[in-house]
Amino acid sequence: MRRSKMQMCISTLEALVYNGPLRITRITYKANVNCSSLKPILDYLIQNELVEERTLRESKVFYVATPKARTVLSYFNKLKEMLPIPED
Numbered sequence: 001m002r003r004s005k006m007q008m009c010i011s012t013l014e015a016l017v018y019n020g021p022l023r024i025t026r027i028t029y030k031a032n033v034n035c036s037s038l039k040p041i042l043d044y045l046i047q048n049e050l051v052e053e054r055t056l057r058e059s060k061v062f063y064v065a066t067p068k069a070r071t072v073l074s075y076f077n078k079l080k081e082m083l084p085i086p087e088d
Contacts, residue, residue: 005041008033012041013073016051016065023062045069 015030016022028035042063045051050069054062
């Protein structure tokens with residue numbers, strides 16, 4: 001079954017929150033999102049101040065979850081507990 005953009009955004013946030021700064025390849029593995037879909041998702045998350053793009057060591061780009069991302073993820077998990085939605 002195909003995942004929604006919201007589900008892919010949440011998976012991306014979870015990958016970054018639980019695994020620390022990651023490069024785009026590691027995010028694709030951890031969030032199970034292909035690279036061509038991930039770039040627009042990261043752009044959206046950066047635009048909404050949930051993720052920051054940082055250049056570390058030898059111009060390598062890493063992505064980091066912001067404190068706002070942790071808050072959003074916390075609210076999302078609470079909502080999932082209150083309104084369980086069966087996954088088909």
